[in-house]
Amino acid sequence: MAEIRVPTLGESVTEATIATWFKKVGDTVAVDEMLCELETDKVTVEVPATAAGVLSEIVAKEGDTVGVDALLANIDENADASAGATPAPAKPSDTSEASEETGGDSGASVDIMVPTLGESVTEATVSTWFKKVGDTVAQDEMLCELETDKVSVEVPSPAAGTITEILAEAGATVSAGGKLGVMTAGAGTASASQPAAAPDITMNAPADGGRDVEDAPSAKKLMADKGLERDQVTGTGRDGRIMKEDVLKAGSASAAAPAASAPAPAPTSIPRAPVPAEDAAREERVKMTRLRQTIARRLKESQNTAAMLTTYNEVDMTAAMELRKEYKDLFEKKHGVKLGFMSFFVKACCHALKEVPDVNAEIDGTDVVYKNFVHMGVAVGTPTGLVVPVVRDADKMGFADIEKKISELGARARDGKLSMAEMQGGTFTISNGGVYGSLMSSPILNPPQSGILGMHKIQERPMAIKGQVVIRPMMYLALSYDHRIVDGKGAVTFLVRVKEALEDPRRLLMDL
Structure with missing residues (x-):
């Protein structure tokens, strides 16, 4: 059983x-x-x-x-x-019952299914099909690419054979475990695919008017409580099923409409002003990717939830740069990876987090959860948006291990190969805007974390040192923190400890 x-x-x-x-x-x-x-x-x-x-x-x-x-x-x-x-x-979303007979004598019919998308991820958008109906494919050859809130997922061919039907075209929304298409296993000919003349049926196509779609029980109850009719709510679930969050959105929209006298809550996006026809003809409208929508939503949630404040300091990078210059060739020869500045910052932050554990904690309801470990998130820019892979147990790693892990995660992020597990569980984040030339910025928290460090461009500036004006490579540091849990004293102390460790890296070796 x-x-x-x-x-x-x-x-x-x-x-x-x-x-x-x-x-x-x-x-x-x-x-x-x-x-x-x-x-x-x-x-x-x-x-x-x-x-x-x-x-x-x-x-x-x-x-x-x-x-x-x-x-x-x-x-x-x-x-x-x-x-x-x-x-x-057949699953509820399957729209064809004849796919099992498509292959005929040329081989068994094989379903092309949506793979596991990751923890708590239930749906994806079909980004691109690399094959079309009638194409012959080898086993494990990439058929299409799906896009979730965080990562791109490649769908390989489950067998060698011929594509006979595509059920979810590019742009369709599919659920985990849903069917993308059908293929005939074996060396079937393209002629076997010709009867499949309805590739326009997509996973997110509207249901027939007479089709009975069962809404979520919690959604039904909430509609009754709010006095909403079914046609007033747009369902985003499978086959147009109305979910609880759909009712909440519809309720918020209907409540905001008549509220002319009371101040209305700030909308998630400001409606566009009328655009002259000559300007509209020169505009291009592109739908936001799931990743960009998720970034926008989470950043706004962070601002709305946390009492976010930013404190600044500057660090003289002379010692770190000289140390790196002296040992970078030997380091790369021994460890097979280049010595960058990120490992210095990761080690410095781990050092500071031990002294100021509030910055490494998070709020859960009325509790504060202190983490006796450091899972360091390192923000990485990709062609589709910002992602934050996590270096786990960074506090137990040496410079070489940190550089190797960051290099590996960065390459996987740029190739869209990161898994959901590799981007979850971070306790603190470092964001390096300096690689793009940023001189100063205020990073936004990555919830539910309570702190994020912003690195910036290293720039030579005149500094007064022991009564003398000297030119030094300086970097501005910015720590954004959740003031609900981190006091100003703790935030400033953290940033000072990071500054001290970078200006004298020997402190890291002696745990000072």
Whole structure:
């Protein structure tokens, strides 16, 4: 007997509501087939079957609230599943029942499925198809690329054969475990693909007028409480299903409309003023990528939630630069990686965080969670936007290990190969605007973290030292922090300790 339990729901999320069961007791299920959908405060989470068999028991019904790892259902692996062994059971989003017969005599039909997208990520946008219907592909050859909130995910061919049908065209929104297309395994000819004449059916196509779409139970209750009709709410769930957050958005919009006398809350984006026709003809409108939408949302959430304040200092980089110049060739020869300045800053921050642990902590409700470790986020600019891969246990690493890890994560970020796990769990972040020439800026917190250090351009400036004016390579440092947990004294102390460690790197070796 295989148990189906509630998966991990994401950071700080401990419970969810059963939105929809797509299977009932007695149904035959295949491995990884979607059984039900859970709804949290932020996202919807699909629960796949962990084994093939027959769904023998449903423990948690639709509308029930369940915690992480709670038992949802049981699957009898020993039951007769021969009826479902040949054709893959259709998911609610599948729109074609004839795909199993597409291959004919040329080979078995194979579904091209959406892979696992990462923790708490339930949907993606089809960015690009690299193959078209009728193309012959090799096993593991890249077929298409999906774009999630954080990373790009490549979808390889599950077998060698011929693409016979594409169900989700570029631009379509697909769910984890959904079907992207169908292919015929083996050396099939292109002629086998010709009957598939309906590639225009996409995963996010509107449902037929007569189709009955079951809305999330929590959404129904909230619509009733707010007095909203179904046609007043736009559903963003599977097949247009209305989720709880859709009702909240609709309720906010309807409440804001008549509020002429009371001050209205600031909108997420200011409506555009009318544009003259001659200017509109020269404009280009491009839809924001999921990554850019997520960056915008999280930065605004950070400003709205944290009591953010920034303190500044400057550091004389002479000692660090001389040390790097003296040992960089020997360092690269021994460790196989270049010695950069980022490892100096990571070590200096780890050193300072030990003395000022508030900057490495986070707020959870009415509690302060202190981290007895340092998972250092290092902001990396990519062609699609800013991402923050995490160097885990940076406080236990040496200069060489830090440089190797940063180099590896940076390359993976620029290639769009980072996984969700590699960008989660950071306790503090460093952002280097100096690589772009920034002289001074105020970085925005990366929630739920309480601190972020901004590095800037190294610039020679005249400095008064021991009564003499000398030219020194100087860098401005900026620490943005959450004033709810970090006091001004702690923030200034942290920045001074970073400055001291960089101006005299020997302090790092002696833990001073």
